[in-house]
Amino acid sequence: MQLEQRQTLERKAHWVRCKVLEMATHAKSGHISSAYSQTELLVALYQGRLMNYNSKNPRWEDRDRFILSKGQGGIGLYPILADVGYLPHSELDNFAGRDNLLGVHAEHHIPGMEIFSGSLGHGLPISTGFAQVGLLRKKDWLVICLLGDAELAEGSNWEAAMFAGSKRLSNLICIVDRNGAGVTGYTDRIEFPCDGPQLNPLDKKFEAFGFDVRTIDGHDFDQIFAALGDIRQRQGKKPLMIIANTHKGKGASIMEDKRLWHYRVPAGEDLAVTRADLGLKPLRTNKRALVDAEQGE
Amino acid sequence: MASTKFIFGMRDAFFSALYEIFKRDPETVFISADNGAPTLDQFYQNLPNQYFNVGIAEQQLIGMACGMALEGKKVYAYAIAPFITVRCYEQNKVDICAMNLPIVNVGVGAGYAYDIMGPTHHTVEDLTIMRALPNMTVHSPADSYCAEALAEISYRNPGPQYIRFDRAGVPEIYGDGRFNFADGVLLTRPGGSLALVATGIMVHQAIKIADELAKVGVQARVIDLCRIKPVNTERLFEYLKGAERVVTMEEHLLAGGLGGLMAEIFVDNDYRLPLLRIGQNDRYVFDNGGREVIWEKYGLDVRSMTDRILRWIK
Numbered sequence: 001m002q003l004e005q006r007q008t009l010e011r012k013a014h015w016v017r018c019k020v021l022e023m024a025t026h027a028k029s030g031h032i033s034s035a036y037s038q039t040e041l042l043v044a045l046y047q048g049r050l051m052n053y054n055s056k057n058p059r060w061e062d063r064d065r066f067i068l069s070k071g072q073g074g075i076g077l078y079p080i081l082a083d084v085g086y087l088p089h090s091e092l093d094n095f096a097g098r099d100n101l102l103g104v105h106a107e108h109h110i111p112g113m114e115i116f117s118g119s120l121g122h123g124l125p126i127s128t129g130f131a132q133v134g135l136l137r138k139k140d141w142l143v144i145c146l147l148g149d150a151e152l153a154e155g156s157n158w159e160a161a162m163f164a165g166s167k168r169l170s171n172l173i174c175i176v177d178r179n180g181a182g183v184t185g186y187t188d189r190i191e192f193p194c195d196g197p198q199l200n201p202l203d204k205k206f207e208a209f210g211f212d213v214r215t216i217d218g219h220d221f222d223q224i225f226a227a228l229g230d231i232r233q234r235q236g237k238k239p240l241m242i243i244a245n246t247h248k249g250k251g252a253s254i255m256e257d258k259r260l261w262h263y264r265v266p267a268g269e270d271l272a273v274t275r276a277d278l279g280l281k282p283l284r285t286n287k288r289a290l291v292d293a294e295q296g297e
Numbered sequence: 298m299a300s301t302k303f304i305f306g307m308r309d310a311f312f313s314a315l316y317e318i319f320k321r322d323p324e325t326v327f328i329s330a331d332n333g334a335p336t337l338d339q340f341y342q343n344l345p346n347q348y349f350n351v352g353i354a355e356q357q358l359i360g361m362a363c364g365m366a367l368e369g370k371k372v373y374a375y376a377i378a379p380f381i382t383v384r385c386y387e388q389n390k391v392d393i394c395a396m397n398l399p400i401v402n403v404g405v406g407a408g409y410a411y412d413i414m415g416p417t418h419h420t421v422e423d424l425t426i427m428r429a430l431p432n433m434t435v436h437s438p439a440d441s442y443c444a445e446a447l448a449e450i451s452y453r454n455p456g457p458q459y460i461r462f463d464r465a466g467v468p469e470i471y472g473d474g475r476f477n478f479a480d481g482v483l484l485t486r487p488g489g490s491l492a493l494v495a496t497g498i499m500v501h502q503a504i505k506i507a508d509e510l511a512k513v514g515v516q517a518r519v520i521d522l523c524r525i526k527p528v529n530t531e532r533l534f535e536y537l538k539g540a541e542r543v544v545t546m547e548e549h550l551l552a553g554g555l556g557g558l559m560a561e562i563f564v565d566n567d568y569r570l571p572l573l574r575i576g577q578n579d580r581y582v583f584d585n586g587g588r589e590v591i592w593e594k595y596g597l598d599v600r601s602m603t604d605r606i607l608r609w610i611k
Contacts, residue, residue, distance in 0.1 A: 108396055114367065116395050119387060125357045126392060129364020136346055156388075159357035 005048075006221050012047045012083070013039045017251050018278050019079040023095040024265045029104060030095065033249035033261045035076025037179035037218070038146065041244055042073075044224040046080045050231070051144055055085035058111040064141050065114050065130045069123020070148035070177060072263075074106035086112040121154025123147060124174065128160050131169040131239075142231060144173045150182030153197050158209070164239045165210020172239035173231050174211070177218065178202065179248035183262045194259075202243055211241040218244025253277050306466040307444035308405050312336035314448035315373065319347055325452075326365055330358045330376035332405070337375075355380050359388035359400075366398040371452065377411070378404030378420035378461050382427055393457045394430040401451045402459045407437065407497050408548030410464035412588040416581040420461065424496075425553030427459045428526040435525040436460040438478075439485075439500035442471040443523050446478040463498050470500065470521075481524025484536045489516025491610065492540035496522045496555050499546040502592075502599055506546075509603040515610065522555060530562060540570065544606055547576040548597060573609050575602055 016039050024030035045051040045066070054060040068077060075095065082089045087101070087110075094100045101110055105118030115126055127145040134141055151157065164172050178199075180188035185195035199205075203213045212234075216223040227242050234240065249255030252274045254266060266274045272282060313336050319325045320343075327340055328349045341348040351357045355376055362372040374381065381404045382389070393400045404420065411418035427435050434456060438444045444462060451458050476483050485500060486507060495503040500521045507517040520536050522528065537543065545556035556574025563572060575597070582591055592598040596605065 115363070116391060119391050121356070122360060122363075122388070122391055125360020125388075126364040126367070128357070129361040129366070130368055131364070132349070132361065133365050133368040133370060156356035156360060159351070159354035160360060163351055163354070163357055163361065 001222050001225050009040075009043050009048055009221050013043045014251075014278070015083075016043060016076060016079045018280060019092060020076050021252075021266075021274060021278065021280075023075055023078070023092055025267070025271060026093075027096040028265055030075040030265060031072040031104070031263055032075070032252070032265065033255045034070065034072050034148065034177075034179075036250045036252060036255075037246040037248045038070070038073050038076055038177045039250070040219045040221060040224060041146065041175055041177065041246075042077055042080050044221060044228065045144065046084050048221070048225065050225070050228045052141065053084075053112070055081075055112065058086060062139070062141055065127075065134075065143045066112075067114055067123045067127045067130070067143065067145040068106050068117050069127075069145055070120065070151060071105035071117025073146070073148070073177075074102070074104065074117070077106060078102050078110075081110070081112045086110075120148065120151035121156040124157045124160040124164075127172055127174070128164050128167075128169060131164070131172040132167070134171045135169065139171075140232070142171050142173050143169075144175070147174060147176045149176050149178045149180065149199055149202075150187050150196065152176070152199055152202075153182075153187075161206065161209040161211070168210070168237040169239045170234070170237045173228070173242070174239065175242045175244055176202070177246055178243050179246045179257075181248045181257065181259070181262070184259065206241040206243075210238055212236065212238045213241045213243065215243045215245065218246035219250055251277060306463075307438055307441045308334055308403075308462040308464075309336040310441035310445040311403070311448050311460070311462065312340075314445045315452075316340060318448060318452050319344055322371070322452075323347065324369060325371045325373070327373045327375065328358055328362055328365075330355050330374075330380065332376050334405075355385040356388055359385045359392050359402075362400045363388075363392035363396065363398060366400050367396070370399075372398075372400045373403055373451075374400060375403045375405075377418065378406045378423060379418060380404075382420065382423040382459065386426060389427070389433075389457075389459075390430055394432045397432045397456055399455050400457055402457075403462070404459065405462045406464045407461040408463070408499075409582070409588050409591050410498070412591055413585050415583060419582060421549045421577055422552075423459070423461060424525050424547070424549055424555065425557070428558070429553075430457070432457050433526060434458045436523060437496040437525050438462065438523050439495075439497055439521050440467060440470045442469060442476070443478050443483075450479055461497065467498060468501060470504070478523065480532050481522075481527075481529040482532045482536065483521040483523060484518065485521045486519040488518035490539060490541040491515060491517040491606070492520055492537055492543045493517050493546060494520045494522055494543060494555070494559060495546040496525065497548065499548050499597075502597070502602065503546055505599045506603050506606065509599060510606065513607070515607070525555070525558065528558065528562060530566065533562070534566070534568070537568075537570075542571045542573070542610060544573045544575060544609075546597075546602065549576050551576040551578060573606065575605065
């Protein structure tokens, strides 16, 4: 990856985080920490053009089908959809507000969204249906499914994984946002009874289900591009699972890998610290301040 | 019009008709949760790109159906009735109905059809919960002629659907060709001022009860509500015209089932007739011995229902 391209994408990712904070604080709602763990992955897919899409024709027949299974990540996807032309930026300003298209969970009527999300454990089974049709029709488009790691506790994912592996759905590309945390507990370590089922060894699990597995740092654009760069030329017949190790709340010190921030929106001093983390100016009034970060190219 | 000979099961009548549709439309697909039928063999033998088995995995069944439907396929999803309704209820809500997709859920084993298999296999709450889902059409046929017609009816309907079939071959009722199943409500037998409204296997019980009532001078008409949702209320009221009392019969829990549905329709239309609801009370049935034993123990056999109706109309 060229330095210039990486810097461009890093600026995009920073802008997305700033926009997410603005949207969530305005609506007093939204899964900021979940959006922050997936940011680089989505920026790479959309602004980095790892995915084939046409924002002027969202139903373009040859597009890759992007399935957001972790529907609460919608707040982190909407700025990207606006940036690449699916949505007017004005839609972001009234996130989850009256008559606004964009709710907390990404829904199928939003341009660029394939499915109705919000309940976890649905994206992967649905993705197998897309992938099966793609293979039947001998199409080149891929199905790219972004999963949260905590949602892997839903058994439906493993029903789907068994089908995808045994039916060799080679056009199915899954990415797990492995931030290690659910709503109240961790999925990668047990410290308290509130910590949930442990996913490790996650790579071995998916290998056993018939997937090719690649493990990367999900915040590192070089590694994301290395893992996804060959998805159209892969040899073999297995579906691909990318385990992207990430940090929930990445970039915001008060919430990064911290409990209790799954669905909290910072206010007061917490908000001031978070704005400072993102390099944003302090708010001078209680009124909403516009994010003054650049929107990139 | 007595219930007569045992014939081809309604499920297989449906699949046989559906097979002809599948042959002419390659965009149709059938997904099974590892549930078979004699008439299904031809699907995977002759149409291998239109038949899939996800294993005993109903969440995957509906999720995969959703993905295929979003790509333009007309999908038939098949499992035993309790498992394609209750087991994957959220998938029915989120993956089918909320996106209003052309997926037909085919469930076999309505009511106590799987009698000795116990409450896990009894399907006595499906009418209530499936009709609660917006966009969902619910069919409950009583014989193989109706089932056969539902192949084309379901194919032409672009929305979410659920069809519940009885398990075994049930006798024919509608062989004379004068019934329009697309109406969703059938005047199975015209008759007197007592109306027996039934669905599924209970239509056969209602016919027998009408015979019994006739012996003691009570003339009853039989109405088959073969489409539970949406109800064709115009046709229903046409068939109820002149009725003075209505009895509903269902092999189903009374909570929100056929009787409850009828009460809703009556209230909403200011239709004031005495209504007797016959069905199962708030219980699970662990009794062995077969369907007729269950009917007898819980007042769903012809004798018990006839007696109860006679007491009620006195």
